[in-house]
Amino acid sequence: MASMRNLSLTAKVNLVIALILLLFFALSTYFSHRQQTRFIIGEAVEKSRIIAFEAINTREYLSNQYQIGRVELSEERYGLIPVVASNRIGALVGQDIGYAIRQVSDRYRNPRNAPDAFESAVLQTFYEDRERQEYYSISVIDGERVFRYMQAFTADESCLECHGNPEDAPDYIKALFPEEEDPAYHYQIGEVIGAASVTIPMERLAHQIYANLRTEVLMTGGIFLALITCLGLLIRLSVTRPLAQLGSVVSDIVRTGRLEEKIPSRTGDEIGALIVGFNDMIDNLREKTEHLEESERRFRLLTENAHDAIVSFLANGQIILFNRRAERLFGYGKKEVLGMSIDHLIHPECVSLRESGAEAYLRREGEKLLYRSHSIVCRRRDGSAVPLELSLSVTDSEGHRFYTAFLREPPA
Helix, strand or coil, X not given: CHHHHCCCHHHHHHHHHHHHHHHHHHHHHHHHHHHHHHHHHHHHHHHHHHHHHHHHHHHHHHHHHHHHCCCXXXXXXXXXXXXXXXXXXXXXXXXXXCCEEEEECXXXXXXXXXXXXXXXXXXXXXXXXXXXXXXXXXXXXXXXXXXXXEEEEECCHHHHHHHCCHHHCCHHHHHHCCCCCCCCCCCCCCCEEEEEEEEEEHHHHHHHHHHHHHHHHHHHHHHHHHHHHHHHHXXXXXXXXXXXXXXXXXXXXXXXXXXXXXXXXXXXXXXXXXXXXXXXXXXXXXXXXXXXXXXXXXXXHHHHCCXXXXXXXXXXXXXXXXXXXXXXXXXXXXXXXXXCEHHHHECCCCHHHHHHHHHHHHHHXXXXXXXXXXXXXXXXXXXXXXXXXXXXXXXXXXXXXXXXXEEECCCC
């Protein structure tokens, strides 16, 4: 905190601006990350939807083409079975793009089409809600976060050849999958029989999220940096530089006591008004100072040319004024007597004054001495006595009392 107080105004303002913009930058980064995450997840949903749709279409296309072309499938042509072919095509596509693509069903014949726990739960959702055609969420497989998408598919006419009435199924199907051991018979047209399942590693999505975020952060950071620079320059030109000029002029006035330098004002804002007010104050102070100097000059002329010796001193007796007549009368120079106690000018013959001291005597008898002439014996520098007539006045200024003694030699 102490180091903060010792910083210049420019540094403080720039630091505050930087902290505020850094806060906004952090908030902007946070919301950008959320926005990019939503965007990438939405993009993943759209890609998965297309992939699943194409996987289902591939199976249906093959089934239709086999019927149109009267293609007979056999055990040797097992790889051409629509669901088998579409799964294998999906696996090849998945290898190329880094996704896992397959078709799953609770009534599977190929163990590779068996659903995992997540897929079984989603399939149950599809069975219960026929209106729902897709589902997606972020899940975990073997400790790795993944994005999972599933799209339901239903039985159509082409499916019934192998999955309808067991008696109508091809011989190789009945041989491979006996009715009593196989649950994949007795499909009904329009019945949900499975789903296309797409799995995308979150690492791939996260890489894309952070790639987009990095670009946006660099752009935003550049904008904020330019903003900090522009604001710092603007504040320096419009605030701190004029204030620095003002401080420099004030320091020069304090050091030299001269009230001549002014600050040029180029703006009409609050800083400009402050500078105008400062310049007006300088003019006013200079005018008052000139009047005061003129008054002091006249006072010095008056005191220095007075016929009486004039000695001013504080309530504690310290001498603060000693005119020329006093110098000639007492034999002291002005420089050596200023600051001296008035007691040094009192002759020992003034017993009451010498014993108690001027300060105590004035506190006790001062009111009686005011504005009337009194005889007093003073002492010159050489120690000789000089009888004088004394007139005393008192003045209070800013809580301080001081006395002025007018001394003259009595007439012969």
